[in-house]
Amino acid sequence: MDLRLLERCRQGHLEAFGDLVSRYQSRIHTLAYRMLHSREEAEDVTQETFLNVYRALGTFQGERFSPWIYKIASNLCLDFLRRRRHSTVSLNAPIGPEGDIPREIADETQLPEDVALAGALGLDVQRAIDALPPKYRTVIVLRHIEDLTYEEIAEIMVLPLGTVKTRLFRAREILRVSLARSD
Amino acid sequence: MECLEVYAWLQAYLDSGVTAEQERAVEAHIRACPYCRRKLVAMARVVNALERTSDISPRADFTRRLYEALEEEAGHPLAPRPREPRR
Ligand SMILES: [Zn+2]
Numbered sequence: 001m002d003l004r005l006l007e008r009c010r011q012g013h014l015e016a017f018g019d020l021v022s023r024y025q026s027r028i029h030t031l032a033y034r035m036l037h038s039r040e041e042a043e044d045v046t047q048e049t050f051l052n053v054y055r056a057l058g059t060f061q062g063e064r065f066s067p068w069i070y071k072i073a074s075n076l077c078l079d080f081l082r083r084r085r086h087s088t089v090s091l092n093a094p095i096g097p098e099g100d101i102p103r104e105i106a107d108e109t110q111l112p113e114d115v116a117l118a119g120a121l122g123l124d125v126q127r128a129i130d131a132l133p134p135k136y137r138t139v140i141v142l143r144h145i146e147d148l149t150y151e152e153i154a155e156i157m158v159l160p161l162g163t164v165k166t167r168l169f170r171a172r173e174i175l176r177v178s179l180a181r182s183d
Numbered sequence: 184m185e186c187l188e189v190y191a192w193l194q195a196y197l198d199s200g201v202t203a204e205q206e207r208a209v210e211a212h213i214r215a216c217p218y219c220r221r222k223l224v225a226m227a228r229v230v231n232a233l234e235r236t237s238d239i240s241p242r243a244d245f246t247r248r249l250y251e252a253l254e255e256e257a258g259h260p261l262a263p264r265p266r267e268p269r270r
Contacts, residue, residue, distance in 0.1 A: 021249065026238040033239045043241050047249050054253055125232045143198075144233035150200065169194040175229045176222070 002065035009057050017057075020065075021050060027146065028073045034141045035077040037130050045080060049073040067155045070146070074138050074156060081134045128178045136171035143168055184212050186219055193223055197230055 002023070008016035028049050032042035052072050062068050129137055142153045154164045189212045192205045201209065213220040254260055 017253075021246065025246065025249075026240050029241045029245075030238045039242070042239075043245055043248075046241060046245070047252055050249055051252060051256055054256060122232060125229075140233070144230055145236060147234070150198070165191075165195070169191070172194065172197070172226050172229060176225045179229060179232075180225060 003063075006057070006060065006065055017054065020053070024069055025050070028069065031070070031073055031141055031146055032077055034126070034129060034145050035074070035134075035137055036080055037126060041080055045073060045076045048076055052076075067152060070142065070148070070152075070156045071158075074142065078134055078138065081137075124179065124182050125175075128175050128182070131178060132171055132174060136167055136174065139164060139167045140171040140175070184208060186212075186216060189219065193219060194226075196223070197226060 002020070005016045005019050005023075009020065025046060029042050029046045032045035033039065036042055036045065049069060049072050053069055060068065129140065132140065138157065139153055142148045142156060143150075148156070150161055150164050150168075153159075153168075154161045157164065159167075189209060192201050192209050193213075195201045196206065196209045213223055
């Protein structure tokens, strides 16, 4: 289905690209929001993902569209997280001894978007995700928010299956401990 | 069976990623071991909390802004434009 759309995009049927956007924009935006906990950045990542897909339409050789777009999007999220880590002036710069605590956590005031989204995923859970190191965050979001299999995650992250499992198991262990503490 | 031995199966159990034989071993272990039972329940609670969530749509004019960026990239209009996501 996606591949047929992709083929039509290549032939210049641009409404087909619109279909790809309709099918994937919420999923990609959700991935980015959960990884970055920022509406602004999630929209930037989503837009940049589709621009990258559009630019690479002619050269895409893969067999399946979904892992490809997830790979682009999750790498962009990791770039954003890396940039935050290295920037000391940004308002969004992470803090904490490991530099992996998003500033929003330390901020006592709740962002309006947090209030609106609290029903969708408890703020305590989102904050526990925020505190995960990026490599664990990616695998937990792909597995349990995007509902992908070990195999799909291995393809997206270009990792051996065993590493995906190890990271996922470790990530769940960290979440279990940090959520038990916040009870 | 030791807790450490069963640990990876316990984790895979959450993803329905164990064989029938492993499943029986996990279930026998958690019946006998309150420590692993508590751990499994707590981990399942985390997984449920994550999986209960629904997609978060971008804001209302996102698709329009995306298409403006795509048109700038393409150097020509890309009509017709896709639907804004349902909210
Ligand atoms: Zn045990």
